[in-house]
Amino acid sequence: MKIALITGITGQDGAYLAELLLSKGYEVHGIKRRSSLFNTQRIDHIYEDPHEKNVRFKLHYGDLSDSTNIIRIIQEVQPDEIYNLGAMSHVQVSFEEPEYTANVDGIGTLRILEAVRLLGLTKKTKIYQASTSELYGLVQQVPQSETTPFYPRSPYAVAKLYGYWITVNYREAYDMFAVNGILFNHESPLRGETFVTRKITRAVARIALGLQDKVYLGNLDAQRDWGHAKDFVEAMWLILQQEVAEDFVIATGITTRIRDFVRMAFAEVGIEVDFSGEGAGEIAKVAKCNNPDFQVEIGKEVVAVDPRYFRPTEVELLIGDPTKSMTKLGWKPKYDLKALVNDMVTADVLLFKKDRLLESSGHRVPNYYE
Ligand code: NDP
Numbered sequence: 044m045k046i047a048l049i050t051g052i053t054g055q056d057g058a059y060l061a062e063l064l065l066s067k068g069y070e071v072h073g074i075k076r077r078s079s080l081f082n083t084q085r086i087d088h089i090y091e092d093p094h095e096k097n098v099r100f101k102l103h104y105g106d107l108s109d110s111t112n113i114i115r116i117i118q119e120v121q122p123d124e125i126y127n128l129g130a131m132s133h134v135q136v137s138f139e140e141p142e143y144t145a146n147v148d149g150i151g152t153l154r155i156l157e158a159v160r161l162l163g164l165t166k167k168t169k170i171y172q173a174s175t176s177e178l179y180g181l182v183q184q185v186p187q188s189e190t191t192p193f194y195p196r197s198p199y200a201v202a203k204l205y206g207y208w209i210t211v212n213y214r215e216a217y218d219m220f221a222v223n224g225i226l227f228n229h230e231s232p233l234r235g236e237t238f239v240t241r242k243i244t245r246a247v248a249r250i251a252l253g254l255q256d257k258v259y260l261g262n263l264d265a266q267r268d269w270g271h272a273k274d275f276v277e278a279m280w281l282i283l284q285q286e287v288a289e290d291f292v293i294a295t296g297i298t299t300r301i302r303d304f305v306r307m308a309f310a311e312v313g314i315e316v317d318f319s320g321e322g323a324g325e326i327a328k329v330a331k332c333n334n335p336d337f338q339v340e341i342g343k344e345v346v347a348v349d350p351r352y353f354r355p356t357e358v359e360l361l362i363g364d365p366t367k368s369m370t371k372l373g374w375k376p377k378y379d380l381k382a383l384v385n386d387m388v389t390a391d392v393l394l395f396k397k398d399r400l401l402e403s404s405g406h407r408v409p410n411y412y413e
């Protein structure tokens with residue numbers, strides 16, 4: 044039985060990857076942070092009681108800022124594969140926490156690599172580093188591929204740039220199987236609530252159900268190459284199954300503006316929206332409402348731009364070239380953007396029907412305006 048260790052197992056990708064590896068017969072270990080409240084909602088459905096025998100899913104307390112903790116866990120687990128997904132992963136928040144982000148996302152990667160080296164596991168343990176399309180930053184060329192130069196545009200991206208190069212360096216210096224997956228944006232119903240797609244699908248569900256009036260967003264002109272996280276974790280696994288350690292871009296090859304994602308998400312609940320105005324003055328109003336289940340007034344303003352969500356430096360255009368991953372890995376995404384949006388909106392409508400039920404029976408339902 045292969046043994047995998049996943050950092051960031053409580054995150055979106057960690058949850059899908061853990062599920063995938065368990066289905067392939069792996070013993071899966073994950074590192075979770077101590078938190079004052081339970082933080083395992085995304086993996087509760089695969090949790091196994093540690094008091095039982097033959098448990099294949101095990102969690103360890105840890106943090107990427109703590110070298111001794113990382114060394115001890117890797118020594119105990121003796122993993123065949125490490126997936127380093129743990130990170131302070133929010134680009135805008137990284138402007139507010141630049142040093143912490145550098146420590147966890149940059150030096151955290153070094154801690155994993157160095158632990159494997161110090162423990163003499165360089166020939167046994169393969170390492171996957173969660174690199175990102177944010178490395179491309181300011182557009183140099185499109186579509187972006189494995190050979191496109193990097194120009195990071197946030198403390199997050201700069202920290203990930205260190206993670207990228209230290210992974211390449213350890214591969215070359217110590218002949219380790221250490222590789223980067225340069226993944227473009229990938230989303231799902233498990234996506235964190237403050238990333239733009241999930242913020243939109245949650246708001247669409249809540250507006251349709253009469254729980255919220257409107258949503259405030261930032262730059263609606265940015266373009267992203269969005270895929271489904273379920274497809275993308277499959278690629279992570281494939282990258283570590285190769286004979287040769289190499290870096291891969293994982294993307295769909297199609298890019299879409301934030302504004303069009305908004306349109307698509309509202310369309311899923313039968314609402315058509317019209318945008319007007321420009322920049323910080325842009326809004327969207329309901330033009331049509333074709334779903335008898337959701338009665339939203341025509342002309343109601345449901346989206347407004349708030350400059351607080353503008354970033355000091357923005358990444359305007361991402362569009363990936365997945366040719367290498369499609370040919371060498373045989374990877375092909377199953378979800379297109381329409382299917383992704385449908386999956387997310389459907390899940391959020393279901394989620395917030397629960398809130399509506401609570402509200403109708405007198406419980407206070409909090410507002411979510413992040
Ligand atoms: P999430 O934000 O959903 O999950 C991040 C995970 O990292 C969580 O489990 C979080 O724990 C954990 N974490 C945060 N800080 C630390 C720390 N100090 N020590 C240990 N663990 C920590 O991210 P995703 O699942 O979306 O992304 C996974 C990885 O892939 C990240 O590294 C991200 O930067 C990268 N990436 C993501 C892309 C995407 O589009 N999703 C695209 C390209 C790269 P907790 O739950 O306690 O907060």
Ligand code: GDR
Binds near residue numbers: 135176262357358
């Ligand atoms: P990104 O994702 O920065 O690409 O990083 P995010 O969803 O946060 O932003 C995408 C684009 O949408 C614009 N935007 C807004 N973003 C947020 N969060 N909230 C808003 O209200 C809003 N309005 C407009 C942003 O300006 C941006 O242009 C994600 C993360 O998962 C990273 O960890 C990962 O590395 C990259 O994707 C690839």
